[in-house]
Amino acid sequence: MKKIMPIVSMGFCVSLLAACGGSDEAASDGTSPQVTDGPVEVEFWHGMAGGLGETLDELVQEYNDSQEDVIIVPEFQGTYEELLTKFRSVGGTQDSPGLVQVFEIGTKYMAESGHVTPIQDWIDRDGYDITQLEENILSYYTVDDDLYSMPFNSSTPALYYNKEAFTEAGLDPEQPPETLAEIKEAAEALTKDGQYGFSILGYGWFFEQLLATQGVDYVNMDNGRSGDATEATFNGEEGQRVFEWINDMHDEETFGYFGQVWDDIRAAFQAEQVAMILDSSAGIKETVETASFDVGVGFIPHADEAERNGVVIGGGSIWMANGISEEEQEAAFEFLKYLQTPEVQAEWHVNTGYFAIHPDAYEQSIVQQEHENIPQLRAPIEQLQETIPSTATQGALISVFPESRQHVVTALENMLQGTDPKEALDQAAEGTNRAIEVYNRSNQ
Structure with a gap:
C-alpha cells in the first residue's frame, strides 16, 4: 500500500x-x-x-x-x-x-x-x-x-452465480435473475446431477436482507428506532413469503443446504455443486480470482409482489x-x-x-x-446506492440480535426437515419475543 x-x-x-x-x-x-x-x-x-x-x-x-x-x-x-x-x-x-x-x-x-x-x-x-x-x-x-x-x-449481500452454468442451461449469463420467482425458475434450469440451482447460508443476515428489500421491519417500534422493540414482526406475510420460497425449492430439490459455515457454502460454489448463492459483497474479489469459471454478481432478489427497496448495511x-x-x-x-x-x-x-x-x-x-x-465489484455498490432509505433498510436495533438470528436459523433448518414454513417462522418470532422481554425487563 x-x-x-x-x-x-x-x-x-x-x-x-x-x-x-x-x-x-x-x-x-x-x-x-x-x-x-x-x-x-x-x-x-x-x-x-x-x-x-x-x-x-x-x-x-x-x-x-x-x-x-x-x-x-x-x-x-x-x-x-x-x-x-x-x-x-x-x-x-x-x-x-x-x-x-x-x-x-x-x-x-x-x-x-x-x-x-x-x-x-x-x-x-x-x-x-x-x-x-x-x-x-x-x-x-x-x-x-x-x-x-x-x-x-x-458490506451487503449479493447474488453470486456461475456464468458458464447459466450458458449451459440456456440462461443469459449477463442477465441474472432479479426476483424470487426468477431465482426459482433459474434454479430449476440449473439443477442437474451433482449441482443444485441455488443455496443460502444458514445465517440470519440473509433472511433479514430478503425481508428489508420488501420494505418491512424486522421488529416493531419502527425497527427499534423510535423506542425499544417489544416484539418481532418478521413472521408476517413478507417473512413467510421468503420461507415458503426456500421450502418450495427444497421440495423441488433445486435448493441445496450446506449448513451455517461460510467456508462450506463457498467451497460448494467453487466446486460447482451449486450454481447460485447469496454471499457477502466483501468476498467478490477473492471468489472471482480463485474460481475456475466466470463468476457473475447481481443484486439480491426481491419479492415479485414488492418493488426492490434495497439492502441493510x-x-x-x-x-x-x-x-x-x-x-x-x-x-x-x-x-x-x-x-x-x-x-x-x-x-x-x-x-x-x-x-x-x-x-x-x-x-x-x-x-x-x-x-x-473486476467489474463484478460494481454491482453491490450500485445496489447500495439505489437503496431506498427507510426504517426497513436502515436496519433493526435490538440488543438480542445474535440470539434472534440463531432462532431464525433454527427455524430454517427445522423447515428443511419437514416443519411447516409458517410454524417454523412463528417459533423463531416467539423465541425472539421471549429474549426481548427478558432483556427489556432486566433493563427497566
Whole structure:
C-alpha cells in the first residue's frame, strides 16, 4: 500500500502541545488530565483476522509513520462475538481500549452501554462534514439523529452465480435473475446431477436482507428506532413469503443446504455443486480470482409482489470509549477522520472488497483500475446506492440480535426437515419475543 499523508488539524497539534505543557483543564471524565511527553497512544481493538488483519495493520502503520503526534496500537481480539464479550468486561474501566470495532448488530448494546462517547460529539466539536460520506452506510449507525460510531468495514449481500452454468442451461449469463420467482425458475434450469440451482447460508443476515428489500421491519417500534422493540414482526406475510420460497425449492430439490459455515457454502460454489448463492459483497474479489469459471454478481432478489427497496448495511464500525482522556479521544478522532479520506478508503476497498465509506474513493485511479479488472465489484455498490432509505433498510436495533438470528436459523433448518414454513417462522418470532422481554425487563 502506498504512503498516504493524513491531514492533522492545527487545533489538534495545539491541544497536544498544551497537554505536554501540563494544562490544568480536567479530562472529559472528570479525572486529572493526562500529561504526555510524546505521542498520544490509542489502543484499538479489532476483529480483523488473516489477510484483513494484515491490511489493517499496514494501514495503521502508515498512519503512525506519517505523523508524530499519535500512535494507534491495533490489537486483534478474536471474532466479533469474542471481541464484544471482552469489551463488556472492561468497558468503563482503565483497561478499556480507546477504540473498539463492533459488528453492526452490537449497535444497540454499545449505544446503551454507557461506556462510549458518540462520534457525533466530536463531529460537532470539530465541524467535520459528515455529509461527504455514504448516507446509506451512515444510517445504520445513526440513533436519534446522532452518529454513534464511525463505519469501517461495510458490506451487503449479493447474488453470486456461475456464468458458464447459466450458458449451459440456456440462461443469459449477463442477465441474472432479479426476483424470487426468477431465482426459482433459474434454479430449476440449473439443477442437474451433482449441482443444485441455488443455496443460502444458514445465517440470519440473509433472511433479514430478503425481508428489508420488501420494505418491512424486522421488529416493531419502527425497527427499534423510535423506542425499544417489544416484539418481532418478521413472521408476517413478507417473512413467510421468503420461507415458503426456500421450502418450495427444497421440495423441488433445486435448493441445496450446506449448513451455517461460510467456508462450506463457498467451497460448494467453487466446486460447482451449486450454481447460485447469496454471499457477502466483501468476498467478490477473492471468489472471482480463485474460481475456475466466470463468476457473475447481481443484486439480491426481491419479492415479485414488492418493488426492490434495497439492502441493510452489514459488517462493523469503530466506537470511541469514554473512559480515556480528552487528548486520547481527540487523537482517536483524528485517526477516524484519516480512515475516511478518499485515498485511504480507495486502498481499503481495493485490498479488502469492503465498500468505500467516502464515495469519492471510487473516483481514485486505483479503484477505477480495479473495477476495470473486476467489474463484478460494481454491482453491490450500485445496489447500495439505489437503496431506498427507510426504517426497513436502515436496519433493526435490538440488543438480542445474535440470539434472534440463531432462532431464525433454527427455524430454517427445522423447515428443511419437514416443519411447516409458517410454524417454523412463528417459533423463531416467539423465541425472539421471549429474549426481548427478558432483556427489556432486566433493563427497566
